[in-house]
Amino acid sequence: MTDQPPATLAGLGEFGVVGLITRGLPLGADVRVGPGDDAAVLAPGASDLVVTTDTMVEGVHFKRDWSSGLETGRKAVAAAAADVEAMGGRPWALVVSLSAPADLPVTWLRFFRQGVLQECELAGAQLVGGDTTRSRDVVVGVTVLGRLDGPAVTRAGARPGDVVAVRGRLGWAAAGLAVLGRGFRSPRAAVAAQLAPEVPWGAGEEARAAGATAMIDVSDGLLADLGHVCAASGVAIDLDSAAFEVPDVLQTVAAATGGDPLRLVLTGGEDHALAATFAEADVPAGWRVVGRVVTPPEADTRVTVDGREWEGVGGHDHFGA
Amino acid sequence: MTDQPPATLAGLGEFGVVGLITRGLPLGADVRVGPGDDAAVLAPGASDLVVTTDTMVEGVHFKRDWSSGLETGRKAVAAAAADVEAMGGRPWALVVSLSAPADLPVTWLRFFRQGVLQECELAGAQLVGGDTTRSRDVVVGVTVLGRLDGPAVTRAGARPGDVVAVRGRLGWAAAGLAVLGRGFRSPRAAVAAQLAPEVPWGAGEEARAAGATAMIDVSDGLLADLGHVCAASGVAIDLDSAAFEVPDVLQTVAAATGGDPLRLVLTGGEDHALAATFAEADVPAGWRVVGRVVTPPEADTRVTVDGREWEGVGGHDHFGA
Numbered sequence: 001m002t003d004q005p006p007a008t009l010a011g012l013g014e015f016g017v018v019g020l021i022t023r024g025l026p027l028g029a030d031v032r033v034g035p036g037d038d039a040a041v042l043a044p045g046a047s048d049l050v051v052t053t054d055t056m057v058e059g060v061h062f063k064r065d066w067s068s069g070l071e072t073g074r075k076a077v078a079a080a081a082a083d084v085e086a087m088g089g090r091p092w093a094l095v096v097s098l099s100a101p102a103d104l105p106v107t108w109l110r111f112f113r114q115g116v117l118q119e120c121e122l123a124g125a126q127l128v129g130g131d132t133t134r135s136r137d138v139v140v141g142v143t144v145l146g147r148l149d150g151p152a153v154t155r156a157g158a159r160p161g162d163v164v165a166v167r168g169r170l171g172w173a174a175a176g177l178a179v180l181g182r183g184f185r186s187p188r189a190a191v192a193a194q195l196a197p198e199v200p201w202g203a204g205e206e207a208r209a210a211g212a213t214a215m216i217d218v219s220d221g222l223l224a225d226l227g228h229v230c231a232a233s234g235v236a237i238d239l240d241s242a243a244f245e246v247p248d249v250l251q252t253v254a255a256a257t258g259g260d261p262l263r264l265v266l267t268g269g270e271d272h273a274l275a276a277t278f279a280e281a282d283v284p285a286g287w288r289v290v291g292r293v294v295t296p297p298e299a300d301t302r303v304t305v306d307g308r309e310w311e312g313v314g315g316h317d318h319f320g321a
Numbered sequence: 322m323t324d325q326p327p328a329t330l331a332g333l334g335e336f337g338v339v340g341l342i343t344r345g346l347p348l349g350a351d352v353r354v355g356p357g358d359d360a361a362v363l364a365p366g367a368s369d370l371v372v373t374t375d376t377m378v379e380g381v382h383f384k385r386d387w388s389s390g391l392e393t394g395r396k397a398v399a400a401a402a403a404d405v406e407a408m409g410g411r412p413w414a415l416v417v418s419l420s421a422p423a424d425l426p427v428t429w430l431r432f433f434r435q436g437v438l439q440e441c442e443l444a445g446a447q448l449v450g451g452d453t454t455r456s457r458d459v460v461v462g463v464t465v466l467g468r469l470d471g472p473a474v475t476r477a478g479a480r481p482g483d484v485v486a487v488r489g490r491l492g493w494a495a496a497g498l499a500v501l502g503r504g505f506r507s508p509r510a511a512v513a514a515q516l517a518p519e520v521p522w523g524a525g526e527e528a529r530a531a532g533a534t535a536m537i538d539v540s541d542g543l544l545a546d547l548g549h550v551c552a553a554s555g556v557a558i559d560l561d562s563a564a565f566e567v568p569d570v571l572q573t574v575a576a577a578t579g580g581d582p583l584r585l586v587l588t589g590g591e592d593h594a595l596a597a598t599f600a601e602a603d604v605p606a607g608w609r610v611v612g613r614v615v616t617p618p619e620a621d622t623r624v625t626v627d628g629r630e631w632e633g634v635g636g637h638d639h640f641g642a
Contacts, residue, residue, distance in 0.1 A: 052360035
């Protein structure tokens with residue numbers, strides 16, 4: 001034994017890991033029992049409750065070669081809490097499960113905690129509990145509770161005549177992945193977007209209050225995710241390619257990788273933008289109208305671009321079928 | 322392509338996996354939006370909300386050689402929901418995250434679903450959502466929401482003079498593990514207890530209503546878990562070895578493995594019995610009084626047996642420190 005602080009989770013031990021993560025957490029007055037007991041206890045108030053869970057697996061969703069602990073923590077919270085926004089709710093409280101190998105550096109854990117708390121602060125949520133265990137690969141599970149002060153905005157309410165609007169980034173994370181996959185680390189804005197998204201926090205409740213008829217968060221790519229809205233609502237959607245902003249960083253990446261910047265925008269996932277449908281007069285400021293909900297010909301509930309089918313809509317199937 | 326139904330998750334695909342698990346779920350009137358959208362939406366009512374998460378990793382918490390999908394699903398739900406009981410609450414709604422290799426048999430998944438739903442029914446909870454992704458090892462994360470109609474029973478309220486009482490099994494799961502570890506599959510009652518515990522559902526709320534001053538679920542072993550109560554409450558506990566029931570199955574396993582049946586009772590985890598402290602007159606029927614809360618000498622908040630320290634209290638450290 002030396003006086004050195006432990007360098008890995010094995011040295012820290014299970015209670016040390018929990019202690020490092022939970023020490024000094026900022027907790028609201030609505031948390032009756034915080035971390036450290038068998039479970040957390042919250043005062044829910046009068047709002048409805050939104051519940052969603054999301055899991056990130058090392059080697060599937062992130063690589064420790066690419067992502068720091070901070071980015072991993074930020075991305076895990078962002079991906080889960082964005083689903084609360086997509087129902088029109090506000091992220092409120094979350095529990096985190098961390099499975100990790102015993103040789104994981106304590107430094108990684110410290111940065112992971114920092115990333116979780118940073119994204120919690122951005123999202124307006126608080127960490128109230130969790131669980132930690134050993135595993136071969138790092139697996140991060142985040143369950144988020146949200147508050148919802150009105151009817152949920154599901155995927156099923158889009159009506160022909162509504163417009164389709166988006167808020168947040170599209171294609172940035174996919175551009176970052178294209179860059180990283182070729183062994184580069186720039187443009188840094190694209191790489192940063194892949195490692196931890198910039199979610200338009202607050203936009204989900206804003207859309208609900210404005211009267212959004214359907215909403216989804218863009219995790220698999222705009223075309224794929226709007227496809228879910230079409231299927232749930234029994235409608236079709238036609239997007240206007242000229243309505244999209246294609247930022248310089250996507251032009252740069254597309255030029256460098258031989259890709260199409262519009263393809264990044266339409267099919268790139270992991271940015272957790274929000275896409276919603278509104279009556280035309282209801283679109284809030286800051287949302288970009290990019291298409292229109294139409295009556296599908298013969299129940300063919302699909303998404304078109306400029307009236308034509310887009311090749312290779314994609315969407316990611318984790319089991320590879 | 323053939324007309325054969327897919328044999329593995331790869332053939333089923335991500336949406337097929339989600340569809341198989343979520344199709345036809347029984348949902349209460351308090352579920353406003355069930356599985357299939359970005360998140361579930363629940364009407365919380367007037368109760369306080371209990372939140373807890375628990376993760377089981379293949380090769381760490383279970384082996385697919387030993388546990389069927391049904392047992393894995395049952396155990397994952399039981400281990401998580403027992404923490405709601407331990408606060409004095411009632412399990413209400415849960416989300417499940419399943420990470421699994423693409424070659425996992427669909428049959429395993431069907432049994433897993435059945436196990437999750439069986440244990441949900443026993444616990445009085447409903448499955449409202451989840452997430453699935455690919456991974457090398459099967460990792461099951463369960464987050465449970467509970468309802469709590471009164472002050473939470475934490476670990477911190479035990480008072481000198483209280484009695485310590487337990488409800489549920491002690492040592493059965495550890496006995497099963499000892500058997501399985503030697504390559505045997507009997508006594509079957511012990512093996513079954515290791516593969517999926519029999520949680521005393523409803524006993525947590527019963528203890529709270531009766532005035533329990535502190536409570537914990539026995540996941541790491543009675544001595545280790547009562548140690549947490551002692552530390553949180555600033556007390557010591559002395560157990561009476563003669564007060565424990567040592568069932569025949571533990572005698573059998575101890576005789577066959579050269580172990581001590583009382584050691585199984587005092588240090589065996591994973592049965593998710595409840596241990597609580599009460600004023601002596603408040604102990605509900607069905608609870609067994611096994612010890613007493615005492616004032617610790619010199620802040621030495623530890624658990625003794627018949628007035629003496631028990632060697633090797635144990636408790637399981639997942640990171641092996």
